[in-house]
Amino acid sequence: MKPVPPAVRAVVSDRGYAPGLPDHPESYAVTEPGEVRAVAAAATAAEREGGFLCMCGQDPVVALYDAGGQCFRTVQVHRAELLEPSHPLSLPGRHRGAWAAAAPQPLREYAGRWARGESAGPGAVPPVPSVPPSSVFDWLGTPLAADCDAARLVARRAPLALLAQTPTEELAWGVRECGAAGLDGAVEFFASESFTSRHPKKRRVGATARDLLLRHARSRRPALLAVLERRVLRAPEDRITR
Numbered sequence: 001m002k003p004v005p006p007a008v009r010a011v012v013s014d015r016g017y018a019p020g021l022p023d024h025p026e027s028y029a030v031t032e033p034g035e036v037r038a039v040a041a042a043a044t045a046a047e048r049e050g051g052f053l054c055m056c057g058q059d060p061v062v063a064l065y066d067a068g069g070q071c072f073r074t075v076q077v078h079r080a081e082l083l084e085p086s087h088p089l090s091l092p093g094r095h096r097g098a099w100a101a102a103a104p105q106p107l108r109e110y111a112g113r114w115a116r117g118e119s120a121g122p123g124a125v126p127p128v129p130s131v132p133p134s135s136v137f138d139w140l141g142t143p144l145a146a147d148c149d150a151a152r153l154v155a156r157r158a159p160l161a162l163l164a165q166t167p168t169e170e171l172a173w174g175v176r177e178c179g180a181a182g183l184d185g186a187v188e189f190f191a192s193e194s195f196t197s198r199h200p201k202k203r204r205v206g207a208t209a210r211d212l213l214l215r216h217a218r219s220r221r222p223a224l225l226a227v228l229e230r231r232v233l234r235a236p237e238d239r240i241t242r
Helices: 033-048 079-083 093-101 105-115 133-141 146-164 168-176 180-190 207-220 222-231
Strands: 009-013 027-030 061-065 071-076
Touching: 009 033, 027 033, 027 146, 033 061, 033 071, 079 146, 093 105, 093 146, 105 133, 105 146, 133 146, 133 168, 133 180, 146 180, 168 180, 168 207, 180 207, 180 222, 207 222
Parallel strands: none
Antiparallel strands: 009 027, 009 061, 061 071
């Protein structure tokens, strides 16, 4: 039997392992040696139990790489396992904690619940804090620090879940209040399934907010421009006046 090479890097992809595709999903890398060894051991156990997969899946996939940069094993896991602190394949606690501490002050408690895995089960999304959508867009669009790489999956899912519960009219007003980082987060949200799965009547956005989204996507996120043009429908007029 060919010996299994030692893993030096583990990469988690949110929608399956599909390198080289233009729409390759967000992923994060675990590079700390002790954490990589723990993930590799869990992947080996999963393979023995018949959990080995070598294809894309709807749940996240963990890919292990050797020192030569070659992927030699992929294992599909469930989101609940990634967010459950006691599970061997969960996000490293120190990364989750660092990410939660960096969340905007009004959202820090909410972020902490996600980081502790309290939103892992069906219907277990933490209670929604009362904060303006523009703050959540800023949270979603702010780049993570280098030592928070393993928190990226949670750092995307938490604000997306929060925004998914916000009426479209409030989201549109939040877009109008955003700076550059917030617009980046807003473009990501409006192009995501969390928004595009809404009924067409609930995807109508005022002209001002829609134009801001399209202009930002055209210059900063061109890969999302076509989705926005198709799925973010134009309202007859801005419906919010203040």
